[in-house]
Structures are given as structure tokens and as C-alpha cells.
Amino acid sequence: xxxxxxxxxLLSRLGGLYxxxxxxxxxxxxxxxxxxxxxxxxxxxxxVENNGNSSHCLVxxxxxxxxxxxxxxxLLVDIYLPSGYPIRPPVSFVRxxxxxxxxxxxxxxxxxxxVYLPYTHEWNPRTHSLIEMVVAMSSVFSADPPVFTRAAxxxxxxxxxxxxxxxxxxxxxxxxxxxxxxxxxSFSSPASERDMREQLAAIMAKEAEEANRVAEVVRxxxxxEKEQEEFITAQRKWENRKLDQTRxxxxxKIRSYLQSFTEETKKTLFADWRDQEHLKQNKDYLExxxxxxxxxxxxxxxxxxxxxxxxxxxxxxxKESESAKEEKPNVDDLCQPVTKLDAQMxxxxxxxxxLTDTMYFLDKGMYSGQIDCSTQLKMIRKLAKKQFLLRAxxxxxxxxxxxx
Numbered sequence: 178x179x180x181x182x183x184x185x186x187l188l189s190r191l192g193g194l195y196x197x198x199x200x201x202x203x204x205x206x207x208x209x210x211x212x213x214x215x216x217x218x219x220x221x222x223x224x225v226e227n228n229g230n231s232s233h234c235l236v237x238x239x240x241x242x243x244x245x246x247x248x249x250x251x252l253l254v255d256i257y258l259p260s261g262y263p264i265r266p267p268v269s270f271v272r273x274x275x276x277x278x279x280x281x282x283x284x285x286x287x288x289x290x291x292v293y294l295p296y297t298h299e300w301n302p303r304t305h306s307l308i309e310m311v312v313a314m315s316s317v318f319s320a321d322p323p324v325f326t327r328a329a330x331x332x333x334x335x336x337x338x339x340x341x342x343x344x345x346x347x348x349x350x351x352x353x354x355x356x357x358x359x360x361x362x363s364f365s366s367p368a369s370e371r372d373m374r375e376q377l378a379a380i381m382a383k384e385a386e387e388a389n390r391v392a393e394v395v396r397x398x399x400x401x402e403k404e405q406e407e408f409i410t411a412q413r414k415w416e417n418r419k420l421d422q423t424r425x426x427x428x429x430k431i432r433s434y435l436q437s438f439t440e441e442t443k444k445t446l447f448a449d450w451r452d453q454e455h456l457k458q459n460k461d462y463l464e465x466x467x468x469x470x471x472x473x474x475x476x477x478x479x480x481x482x483x484x485x486x487x488x489x490x491x492x493x494x495x496k497e498s499e500s501a502k503e504e505k506p507n508v509d510d511l512c513q514p515v516t517k518l519d520a521q522m523x524x525x526x527x528x529x530x531x532l533t534d535t536m537y538f539l540d541k542g543m544y545s546g547q548i549d550c551s552t553q554l555k556m557i558r559k560l561a562k563k564q565f566l567l568r569a570x571x572x573x574x575x576x577x578x579x580x581x
Contacts, residue, residue: 181206183219187235190221194234194260201258205237208307212407213315216240216251224257224268234259238272241311242408243319249405252318254292256307266300267310277324286323312415315408518578525571532564 184205188198195201208214217239225231235258240251253272259265269292273279279286285293296305296313514520536557543553 181209181219184209184235187219187221191233191235194232195258195262197263200263201235204263204307205235205258208237208311211308211311211411212404213241213308213311213411214239215404216242217254217256222255222257224259232260237307241315242404243315243322244405244408245319245322249401250322252322252324254314256311263302266297266305267307269294269297269310269314271323273324277326280323280325283321283323285317285321308411309415309418312408312411316412316415518574522571522574522578525567525574529564529567529571532560532567536560536564 180202184202188195188202205219209217209219214237217237220236220238221233222236222238223231223233224236237256237258239254241254243250243252253274255270255272257268257270259268270290271279271286271292272290279288279290281288287293292314294310294313294317296310299305514523539548539553539556539560542548543550
């Protein structure tokens with residue numbers, strides 16, 4: 178497509194504002210040469226961002242057509258291409274003509290005229306274009322126009338104009354030839370004939386002008402009808418493309434859902450099959466364990482019967498032993514040392530064990546709060562010193578007994 182020289186000149190003035198100026202030039206030129214953007218004019222204007230920053234960028238100003246209740250209207254818009262275009266979507270504003278006002282709480286136009294469209298919200302630089310955006314904007318605004326017009330106060334009618342030549346018969350339906358005949362009958366002098374020819378030429382010029390104006394109106398109506406047909410065709414193409422895109426996305430979502438559902442079903446079936454195998458294995462294991470436990474139960478019963486029998490025998494033996502025994506021996510007499518060294522070692526060992534028990538009960542008394550810590554430490558130190566001497570004495574006796 179041939180690029181618009183106006184856009185190329187404006188982009189050269191903007192310098193390196195855009196990363197891809199060829200794409201900007203191509204998109205803007207395509208819109209300006211299309212039927213939906215034929216009434217737009219390129220220019221340079223500052224764009225004020227929401228954060229307060231302002232920068233000059235390419236803007237397409239003019240009108241786009243909308244069809245409301247069977248009538249085509251031209252809506253004033255400004256389409257800005259920000260510095261991040263085509264990554265960033267275009268920014269559009271609705272402008273007001275004389276006696277026009279913005280609708281309050283319009284779903285797609287803010288109070289400052291900013292246009293909010295699903296098409297720009299879902300902007301994709303690879304699949305979206307300015308022409309489709311204008312078609313979408315026209316479609317949305319045709320369903321719900323963002324502006325309305327208030328009638329201006331009526332002005333007083335202008336005074337009637339009188340021409341130098343008036344038909345005295347007041348026959349407004351008379352043709353040119355009839356007026357010419359009347360003029361000729363009223364004027365017979367050469368000067369009157371010259372005036373008549375001049376008036377005739379003026380009347381013919383006026384009729385030609387009216388005919389040209391009527392032809393221009395007809396051509397304009399045909400051009401508007403053609404533009405409306407092109408707009409409707411573009412709108413239908415956009416709607417069909419949107420429908421196809423929605424259908425493709427729905428098919429993708431359904432396919433993705435079915436695939437995920439199939440995978441989840443497979444996983445569930447595999448888990449159920451694995452649990453069934455585990456249940457079979459556990460059943461075999463439980464049957465085996467039940468059999469082993471039953472066998473062990475029988476063995477334990479046999480052992481219990483044997484132990485009961487042996488216990489009864491021991492009790493009988495103890496009864497017989499107690500009846501036969503005359504006197505119980507003393508515990509101290511059961512263990513007698515052989516030599517003096519053995520007797521001394523026995524006494525030392527008993528005394529050392531007694532000291533150990535004493536220190537244990539001292540610790541227990543301190544923990545229970547019966548004695549304080551300082552008293553316990555003094556007594557432990559004293560007993561430990563004594564026990565150390567006793568154990569040293571035992572070691573020395575062992576050494577002497579080992580030499581002998």
C-alpha cells in the first residue's frame with residue numbers, strides 16, 4: 178500500500194519517537210485511505226497521560242460515521258498514537274461540536290471524552306489494526322451514541338428579499354418560458370429587451386446553479402450511501418472475524434478442558450487401579466498374618482498351660498520346703514569373709530556403698546527443699562572426701578592381695 182505523504186512528513190518531524198516508524202506510517206496511511214477513516218486528518222498534538230506526563234505524538238483528527246436509527250451521523254474523534262505504539266494501544270477521545278454534550282455514565286466514554294473499548298483493552302499488535310478499531314468504535318457508538326444535541330434558541334426570521342423583477346401574477350409554478358413571455362409582453366423597447374435578456378440569463382444561471390446543487394446533493398447522497406455500505410460491510414467483516422475468533426477461543430478452551438479432564442480421569446483410574454492392587458496385597462498379607470497369629474495364639478495357650486502346671490509344681494515344692502525347714506538363716510551369716518583382708522574389704526565396700534546412698538538422699542532432699550544448697554554441698558564434700566579415702570584404701574588392699 179502507498180503510504181500517505183502527510184503521515185510520512187509528520188513522522189519525520191517527530192524524529193525517533195516511535196521504535197517502528199514504518200509500522201506507524203503503514204497503519205495510519207491504511208486508515209486514512211480506507212472508507213471508515215476518509216474523514217480523518219493527520220496531525221501532531223500533545224497527549225496528556227493519566228500520570229500527568231505530556232508528549233507530542235501523531236494524532237488522527239476528524240469524524241467517523243455511525244448509524245443511529247437508520248440515519249448516518251458523523252462523530253468527532255481524536256485518535257492518538259502514543260510513543261509505545263504498536264505495543265501500546267491507540268488512545269481515542271470523543272470531541273464535541275456546537276450544541277453537543279456527552280452522555281453521563283456512558284459505558285464506553287469517560288467524562289473527559291476518553292474512549293474505553295474491549296478491542297483496545299485486548300489490543301494485540303500482531304492481530305489488531307486501526308481500521309478494525311474504528312469499525313469497532315463505530316459499531317459500539319451506533320448502538321449507543323455517546324453524545325446528544327440540544328436545539329439552539331430559534332432566531333428571528335430574516336426580512337423578505339425583493340428582487341428587481343417580480344411576477345405580478347404570483348404564479349410560483351410558472352415555467353421559465355412563461356416568465357420570459359410575460360417579460361416580453363411587458364417590455365417592448367430595446368432597453369427593455371436588453372434588460373429582459375440579462376434577466377433571462379440570470380434566471381438560466383440560477384436554474385443551472387440549482388441543477389448543479391441538486392446533482393451535488395444526489396452525488397453526496399450516493400457517496401454517503403456507498404460509504405455506509407462499505408462501513409456496514411467492514412462492520413460485518415469485523416463482527417464475523419470477532420465471531421470466528423470467539424469460536425476458535427471457545428474451541429481451544431473446550432479442547433483444553435477435555436484434555437485436562439481426560440488426563441485427570443486417567444490419573445484417577447490409575448490411582449484406583451493401584452489402590453485395588455494394594456488392597457489385594459494387603460488382603461493376602463492380612464490373611465497370612467491372621468493365620469500366623471492364630472498359630473501363635475495356640476502356641477501361647479500351650480505355653481500358659483505348661484507354665485500353670487510348672488507354677489503349681491513350684492508352689493507345692495515351696496509348701497513342702499517351708500514345712501520341712503525348722504529355722505530361717507540370718508542374711509549376714511550367709512556371707513562370711515575368709516581372711517582379715519577380705520573382712521576389711523567387705524566393711525570398706527559396705528561403708529562406701531552407704532556413703533553413696535547417703536549422698537543420693539542428700540541430693541533428693543535438696544531437690545525437695547528439705548535442705549538448702551550450701552548445707553548439701555558441705556555434707557557432700559565431706560562424704561565424698563571420706564568415700565575417696567575408703568576407695569583408695571580398697572585399691573591399696575587389692576594391690577597387696579594381688580601381690581600375695
